[in-house]
Structures are given as structure tokens and as C-alpha cells.
Amino acid sequence: MTAENYLIQSLMWRQCLTEDKFKQMVGKCQRDLPEGSEVSAEMMGQMVAKVNRQLRPYNIEISRGPNESDGTIHYALINTADNDITRMASIWTQKELIYYKKVLTAIVESDNTSITSTKLLNIGRNDEIKFTVSAAENLMNKWMDQKWFEELSDGNIAIGVRSLLEMNVYIRDHFDVKDCLRCKILCVRGLDCMSCSSKLHYHCSDSQYIQDNKCPNCHKQFADTEHMNSGTTADNRDEDVDSDSDDTVVEDNPSGQRGRSKRSRLS
Numbered sequence: 001m002t003a004e005n006y007l008i009q010s011l012m013w014r015q016c017l018t019e020d021k022f023k024q025m026v027g028k029c030q031r032d033l034p035e036g037s038e039v040s041a042e043m044m045g046q047m048v049a050k051v052n053r054q055l056r057p058y059n060i061e062i063s064r065g066p067n068e069s070d071g072t073i074h075y076a077l078i079n080t081a082d083n084d085i086t087r088m089a090s091i092w093t094q095k096e097l098i099y100y101k102k103v104l105t106a107i108v109e110s111d112n113t114s115i116t117s118t119k120l121l122n123i124g125r126n127d128e129i130k131f132t133v134s135a136a137e138n139l140m141n142k143w144m145d146q147k148w149f150e151e152l153s154d155g156n157i158a159i160g161v162r163s164l165l166e167m168n169v170y171i172r173d174h175f176d177v178k179d180c181l182r183c184k185i186l187c188v189r190g191l192d193c194m195s196c197s198s199k200l201h202y203h204c205s206d207s208q209y210i211q212d213n214k215c216p217n218c219h220k221q222f223a224d225t226e227h228m229n230s231g232t233t234a235d236n237r238d239e240d241v242d243s244d245s246d247d248t249v250v251e252d253n254p255s256g257q258r259g260r261s262k263r264s265r266l267s
């Protein structure tokens with residue numbers, strides 16, 4: 001097997017790799033790399049370019065981008081020809097597809113670009129889907145493992161790096177989203193400039209880039225500085241979930257558990 005094939009297979013199997021893992025893979029592909037020496041960013045870039053040249057006829061490429069809550073770079077194989085979510089029908093059921101779309105929409109369109117686990121489970125109760133609480137929880141836990149979605153430190157659910165990479169064109173086509181002012185990569189969760197609508201990833205908004213709390217684009221003051229360079233979550237509250245919808249979930253919860261630990265994974 002060639003080094004490039006090894007890398008492609010690793011990505012296909014693991015689906016979304018952290019930069020460290022990807023670096024290890026590239027290291028294994030560099031047969032002439034002296035023992036103990038580091039794989040440079042240049043080597044990684046060259047390997048990605050080489051593999052992408054080979055993959056181009058198949059409309060697949062390796063794409064890289066950050067997880068929006070901590071800025072860690074990930075790599076995934078993406079389909080460049082067809083970015084519609086319906087292509088996922090080969091691995092997801094029709095109901096799963098609808099659920100994914102509805103959850104993605106709720107997250108991207110929410111004020112905090114994240115939703116509570118209660119809201120998440122209520123979306124699963126939609127007439128088109130009708131998932132039980134445990135079915136919705138199991139599916140969401142699987143999707144979080146696969147990095148389609150991510151659980152934030154406050155227990156809310158945000159978009160995952162795999163959705164950002166693989167659904168990039170779909171998200172751009174369907175929602176009013178922008179690229180990060182600094183890194184030029186799609187930014188769903190980040191710092192907003194209320195004056196010029198610029199967007200910045202939280203991990204991109206450090207003091208080297210932002211001076212005197214002013215937007216680097218329009219030079220007006222940022223309203224929200226709380227999360228600058230913190231890499232932590234936005235101001236997520238439960239207030240978007242009304243008490244009726246909360247009851248709906250509890251009603252069908254076989255464990256009868258009322259409310260969830262904000263810090264624990266969906267159980």
C-alpha cells in the first residue's frame with residue numbers, strides 16, 4: 001500500500017482525525033523521516049496536496065478546520081461534488097436525516113448557536129420523526145462520538161467539527177453564515193460584531209488580533225467580550241425551552257428522571 005492510500009484509508013475508517021492523529025499518520029507515511037524527528041506543518045501540507053490531487057477525479061478531498069469550542073484542528077474526507085445532506089441517506093435512515101437537519105437548523109439559527117438537551121429531545125418528538133427519548137439520546141450520543149455535534153461544557157449541544165467540514169456547502173447555502181475574519185474558515189459559533197456583522201472564532205479572537213476590544217474590520221467596540229480567546233462556551237441559557245416542551249420530554253422518559261445534569265453526557 002502506498003503512503004497516500006494508507007492515509008486515505010485511515011481517514012475513511014476514522015472519519016474525522018485530530019491534528020495530532022493526522023500528524024502521526026503522516027509520520028508513518030514518511031519512510032525517510034529520521035527517527036525521533038517531527039513532522040512539520042509543511043510536510044502535512046504537501047501530503048494533503050498530494051493526496052487531494054489523487055482524489056480529485058472522485059470528487060473527494062481532505063479538508064481541515066477547527067472545532068469551534070477549542071480551536072483544535074481536525075481533518076476529514078469530504079465530498080466536493082455533492083454537499084446536500086440527502087447523500088447521507090446511504091448511511092442514515094430517512095428519520096435520522098430529518099432529525100439531523102432539524103437539529104442542525106435549530107443550532108445554527110439559535111441566538112447562542114447551541115441548544116439544550118431538552119430542546120434536542122423535543123425535536124426528536126416531531127411528527128415526522130417520533131423518536132422515543134432513548135432513541136434520540138442514543139442517536140445523539142453516536143453523532144457526538146462521530147463529531148457531527150458536540151456537547152459543550154454547560155451541557156448544551158453545538159455543531160461538531162465534522163458537520164462544519166462535511167456540510168460546509170450545505171450550511172453556507174441554507175443559513176446566513178460568515179467566514180471568520182481572521183482565519184477565513186466558516187464560523188458558526190464565535191464572536192459577533194454588532195456593527196459590521198463580522199464573525200470571529202473565539203479561539204481566533206486573542207489580544208494579538210483584537211486591540212482595545214475593537215472589531216478589526218470596522219473598529220467599533222465589540223459588545224460581547226466575555227468569551228474572547230477563552231475557547232469556552234457562549235452564554236447558553238435554558239430560556240428558549242418553554243416549560244411545556246420540558247414536560248413533554250419528562251413525560252416520556254422511562255427513567256422518570258426530571259432534568260439532566262448539565263455537565264453530564266446525554267445518558
Ligand SMILES: [Zn+2]
Nearest residue numbers: 180183201204
Ligand atoms: Zn477563525
Ligand SMILES: [Zn+2]
Nearest residue numbers: 193196215218
Ligand atoms: Zn465590525
